[in-house]
Amino acid sequence: MKKIEAIIRPEKLEATKNALVAKGIVGLNVVHVTGRGVQKGIVHTGRTGERIEVDMLPKVKMELVVADAKVAVAVDTICQVSRTGNIGDGKIFIYPVEDAIRVRTGERGEAAL
Amino acid sequence: MKKIEAIIRPEKLEATKNALVAKGIVGLNVVHVTGRGVQKGIVHTGRTGERIEVDMLPKVKMELVVADAKVAVAVDTICQVSRTGNIGDGKIFIYPVEDAIRVRTGERGEAAL
Amino acid sequence: MKKIEAIIRPEKLEATKNALVAKGIVGLNVVHVTGRGVQKGIVHTGRTGERIEVDMLPKVKMELVVADAKVAVAVDTICQVSRTGNIGDGKIFIYPVEDAIRVRTGERGEAAL
Amino acid sequence: MNSGDTAWVLISSALVLLMTPALGFFYGGMVRRKNALSTIMQSFIIVALISVQWVLWGYSLAFGPDIGGLIGSLGWFGLKGVGAEPGPYAATIPHQAFMIFQAMFAIITPALITGAFAERIKFKSMLIFIVLWATLVYDPLAHWVWGNGGWLRNLGAMDFAGGTVVHISSGFAALAAALVLGPRVGRGKEPMEPHDITIVVLGAALLWFGWFGFNAGSALAADGLATAAFVTTNTAAAMAALTWMSLSWLLDGKPSVLGAATGAVVGLVAITPAAGFVTPMAAVIIGFIAPIASFLVIRLFKKWQRADDALDVWGCHGIGGTVGALATGIFATTLVNPAGANGLFYGNPAQLGIQALAVVVSWVFAFVVTFIILKVLDVTIGLKVDKEQEVQGLDLSQHGEPAYSAD
Amino acid sequence: MNSGDTAWVLISSALVLLMTPALGFFYGGMVRRKNALSTIMQSFIIVALISVQWVLWGYSLAFGPDIGGLIGSLGWFGLKGVGAEPGPYAATIPHQAFMIFQAMFAIITPALITGAFAERIKFKSMLIFIVLWATLVYDPLAHWVWGNGGWLRNLGAMDFAGGTVVHISSGFAALAAALVLGPRVGRGKEPMEPHDITIVVLGAALLWFGWFGFNAGSALAADGLATAAFVTTNTAAAMAALTWMSLSWLLDGKPSVLGAATGAVVGLVAITPAAGFVTPMAAVIIGFIAPIASFLVIRLFKKWQRADDALDVWGCHGIGGTVGALATGIFATTLVNPAGANGLFYGNPAQLGIQALAVVVSWVFAFVVTFIILKVLDVTIGLKVDKEQEVQGLDLSQHGEPAYSAD
Amino acid sequence: MNSGDTAWVLISSALVLLMTPALGFFYGGMVRRKNALSTIMQSFIIVALISVQWVLWGYSLAFGPDIGGLIGSLGWFGLKGVGAEPGPYAATIPHQAFMIFQAMFAIITPALITGAFAERIKFKSMLIFIVLWATLVYDPLAHWVWGNGGWLRNLGAMDFAGGTVVHISSGFAALAAALVLGPRVGRGKEPMEPHDITIVVLGAALLWFGWFGFNAGSALAADGLATAAFVTTNTAAAMAALTWMSLSWLLDGKPSVLGAATGAVVGLVAITPAAGFVTPMAAVIIGFIAPIASFLVIRLFKKWQRADDALDVWGCHGIGGTVGALATGIFATTLVNPAGANGLFYGNPAQLGIQALAVVVSWVFAFVVTFIILKVLDVTIGLKVDKEQEVQGLDLSQHGEPAYSAD
Numbered sequence A, B, C: 001m002k003k004i005e006a007i008i009r010p011e012k013l014e015a016t017k018n019a020l021v022a023k024g025i026v027g028l029n030v031v032h033v034t035g036r037g038v039q040k041g042i043v044h045t046g047r048t049g050e051r052i053e054v055d056m057l058p059k060v061k062m063e064l065v066v067a068d069a070k071v072a073v074a075v076d077t078i079c080q081v082s083r084t085g086n087i088g089d090g091k092i093f094i095y096p097v098e099d100a101i102r103v104r105t106g107e108r109g110e111a112a113l
Numbered sequence D, E, F: 001m002n003s004g005d006t007a008w009v010l011i012s013s014a015l016v017l018l019m020t021p022a023l024g025f026f027y028g029g030m031v032r033r034k035n036a037l038s039t040i041m042q043s044f045i046i047v048a049l050i051s052v053q054w055v056l057w058g059y060s061l062a063f064g065p066d067i068g069g070l071i072g073s074l075g076w077f078g079l080k081g082v083g084a085e086p087g088p089y090a091a092t093i094p095h096q097a098f099m100i101f102q103a104m105f106a107i108i109t110p111a112l113i114t115g116a117f118a119e120r121i122k123f124k125s126m127l128i129f130i131v132l133w134a135t136l137v138y139d140p141l142a143h144w145v146w147g148n149g150g151w152l153r154n155l156g157a158m159d160f161a162g163g164t165v166v167h168i169s170s171g172f173a174a175l176a177a178a179l180v181l182g183p184r185v186g187r188g189k190e191p192m193e194p195h196d197i198t199i200v201v202l203g204a205a206l207l208w209f210g211w212f213g214f215n216a217g218s219a220l221a222a223d224g225l226a227t228a229a230f231v232t233t234n235t236a237a238a239m240a241a242l243t244w245m246s247l248s249w250l251l252d253g254k255p256s257v258l259g260a261a262t263g264a265v266v267g268l269v270a271i272t273p274a275a276g277f278v279t280p281m282a283a284v285i286i287g288f289i290a291p292i293a294s295f296l297v298i299r300l301f302k303k304w305q306r307a308d309d310a311l312d313v314w315g316c317h318g319i320g321g322t323v324g325a326l327a328t329g330i331f332a333t334t335l336v337n338p339a340g341a342n343g344l345f346y347g348n349p350a351q352l353g354i355q356a357l358a359v360v361v362s363w364v365f366a367f368v369v370t371f372i373i374l375k376v377l378d379v380t381i382g383l384k385v386d387k388e389q390e391v392q393g394l395d396l397s398q399h400g401e402p403a404y405s406a407d
Ligand SMILES: Nc1ncnc2c1ncn2[C@@H]1O[C@H](COP(=O)(O)OP(=O)(O)O)[C@@H](O)[C@H]1O
Pocket: A007, A034, A035, A036, A037, A038, A039, A040, A057, A059, A086, A087, A088, A089, A090, A091, C026, C027, C028, C029, C063, C064, C065, C066, C102, C103, C104, C113
């Protein structure tokens, strides 16, 4: 089992989620975050015209734990769907998972997903 | 040390937190997330009666880093308290942790928890 | 590659972020969380003077994935800048990362950071 | 007919109309996020519901031709005969102007009760309850106190703008509701904090604004009496906001904003029956006493877990209205209002007795009839949502709409 | 000159002024978070824009000395000759009071259209459109229906407070706008939920409050007629809120809060042309029919993906205004307003014909001229933001300001 | 006694009352989330505080029997002799109506200053400051300009609704406050963005609405003069909103919503002293000049890090009020108000001199006395919360209540 964390553009969330379902990947969580990367921040405007540089941009983080066999397809799907080709498309990180438990039944491991 | 991520029903948060304290597990963080799983989404109603299917449900994610010895009791406690037996009770995931540092003192490892 | 999760005081975020940039560490995400630790909670006041004990305090969690070589400097910088010396300064946790992918280009590994 | 008086009563009616949605925000900010919209909706829909009830039969029952001092006849059903000419209640304005001004009072009174129901009542049951309550409690009580021929009016009970009819009746109905409904899930164990105190203040501010229509409009003319009521209203609200804030500061170390907003409302409640009968200095005193009474009662009452008067309607309106009605019997003076009577401090202790009688009658009548209506509804269609729905929150379970969405 | 009438028209003007920002909140709560501020801004800035347009040339075009029944002359440009003495439209109030009261109508009408643009129009293009629309659609239509010498007025068309001039014109302009602008990105595929229904209710409540000025103020005096309009206004709004809520309940199982708020507005729209001509019981009927018509039209129309009338302006104002204008021809009675005429039910079927003519003229005129203005703007400066800006949201892309910040 | 005039002054009083909580929202939206409630509270509690101060001694000091042109006596302490009959200031309304209308001005003036304190003042010190300031700055200045016998009034200074008394006094007090308190922690280094611009717009809209009472109510009658003031008020606000928005657009590429809202308020400020003396076209000019002046001053002043006038009170009210007071001396005409005087453009340059004198006197008096009061308080009880409390935010540190909760 691996945990996939994908930080993507908020406007791509809907499409990405749907594409994952199409590939049989349902379970996931979404958190709204603000992120900083190569992409330069955004400028807000004050009332007397002053520039307020905001270095953090709104992004969404999708977190999904999947069986090892599904990692590749999940990563590919996310990349494909949420890519715009412009800086700021985001990152995917993959982490090891030691165990998973379904709260409702106590099932463990991949059965819990 | 392990990191435990428990995605549970928001209404169970209070009780779960209290139960953990009773077992001596104090330190943790809580994030509000929206999650998707087997549980089918929720239907919101528009003003002309149209159904708006929302596939993401509000959940809370508890994150706690605990000494290896406490993993079992934490998992058991969370399962017990936040179980309702209905779909949507949530998941617990366990991850390896390489190190922990207490910002205040610089202490490392389990001493930092 | 490691993932660094630093839970710190919200009021230290701005300074910590800037200090990291100065050390060449740019990419990161920020999530608002509420946390519980040794630090005792906060007391809100009701209108008839009753005490409402809130055990969770607002904190921010910074998440950054960095090359192994940069872990030490990131941790040191965060500790230095966000330390006040009072209980509640927060924790840093370090996790293994198996892979990273840049959504825009498909680059993998440290090249994706 | 006087155009100045008509303008004043019409704008006052608009001001009082605004109070009920304002109440929705005052209450809505105090509940948890998951119940914000349903709480606001309770007030909003009551505006609609009672507006219709009132033009159909409510006005006729309350103010129509008297039947034995107890109730108006249905002679004015559907506003029959209620037209553009002055009616029996005000000589210088159209009868319909008086009718619509009174409509706004009939609307806000049941809306006040919803604070006791908050976060757990079935929407459908609430609608039915409100129509029954308006018809069986509000309309008769309004007739007794304000209707031509009403028995309390004939006894000489004074209630300038609704201390008994509006505040005691809703406050004691709230007490009955709290008892019948039982506590919210988790009450006393989980923190149930107001989810947005800024809109509580918004609501309180709009209530204060609208209350000028409520009290000064009750003069039914733009004259010295309206002005006097305007001044006492503002003074009592101000004094009460300061007093409640100071109490929370003294007893807990911090001046509560929610307390200041609540105090203002309690001051407005307490001055309501007295507004057109007392001096500004009496208003200072009433604005000082009422929040102390409410504060202490709520503080004690909170311990009584069984009765979960979620937003303290009984403490604010029941107690505040009682203080105001009695204070009217103490501070009233014909120097302010020659058409009124003197109170205790102006040499007429009997007035205090009459006021006390009206208070006790209102207590008992509102409590008992409300209790019966609610018990009947509870047994037949059920009052409370089931536990799961309550935990999910009423916004989603009753209306299928979250108040706020993430995007 | 009458001080009561003047007070009433001035306060009514203030009430109607408040309606436009209220509309901003009503609309602003219905859009997604990223467009909240820009939507509120559209209404707010229209208050500023048309206030200036009106005192410069708008008032003169609409109400100035008649030219052939079609338009006012520019003789009153810059309020020349519009002073403190009564003018030709109201004998008991200053001419400027009539002018400023009418200004508020000229402001809210184009603001209503913005609901059709929502979430995708360029701010600059919107400003230009609004000035053109006010000058080329609103001012002439107002002249036809309300101006001395206006041809529809001379035909005997009755529009108490703006069913044709305000609601049909904005509703059919909205239809044209929805067609010219095309749908929002993601429409029909992504959930586009209202981001904050509490401020939708706030907006609806303030609209209801302000509408008393709109309708009862249109009597231009504080008298029995103003009172009658006040009562029908409140009654229709109430009935319509209940009706819409019930429809959503019946058809979907849950009573919609957004529906109740929308229903109230539709009821207010429909009673607008009828307010000073019909009885309260007719208002109950109008308040029952209008939301049913709007509800069904919107439900059917939603399927037509090409026209994305984002916040249902056409369904609410175009249809609601039509129902109201026709209902005026059915329920009007000289018992309520001797200066009016009888409708179908009071023995005068011809009035319904005249009303129908005024309705169709307003439909066609508003739709066609709006369509042309928008097409011209689209070809020249462009109407819609580009896709990236739309996805980012108008708050940031047009104004550089997020509505809400995290800290 | 005239019922129309009385209705108008009473409703105007209610409108002005609403302005102070509205100001709380205007300011509250501009601060960071952690200070939202405390900022709103500052305005709300000042309503309560000054309402009581005014009926006790404030009104008597400001308007009571003159002592040497400098101050009113305490002869009207506790409203002694201020009753239902007309008083010396307005012949057609009850004396108490004039008193309560003026109360609302006395309330909002100190509340305006709180924008300079925002996000760092101790609540307790603020309460004490406000009572002292009302007594030592507002009451005397109001007496000089408006009181019978006041020396500036006797010199012929014209201030229709409070350019000097309200806006210059609060604006220059704000400047002193900014200097004495020093900057907020992190100022100039951290982004300090408004946490909710929607409620800034809500506040601005309610201020605009209430300002009709402020300015048109100052006619103290429902007549042509009130109407004229109503029209100039609306026109200047509108023009100023457009102007400020355009400035931000020109200089930064994007039209600021916060700018439009601020511009409207500055326009309202600037027209305040002129409202009942100038033509609508002069209002267009005033509405054009004032926001340019404020905008530029704020832009320059922002660089001066030492003085952190957090919400630009000095730039908006101090400068806007100054522009308005001087413009009155330029554009005033007896054609609009025969009881006034002509200004420079109508052949009376002397009036501009008198206005300039009143302006400078107000600047100096407000600045110096405020500075002294604040320095004394700073040395004795301390003005600023400590750094930790400031970083935590005033909502929690001063009131123990978060504005918004997560649940
Ligand atoms: N090292 C990192 N650790 C965690 N998140 C990161 C890291 N680098 C970037 N991100 C996230 O990815 C987002 C996009 O990154 P950015 O470098 O701007 O674009 P791109 O990935 O297209 O080069 C950032 O806004 C941030 O949320």
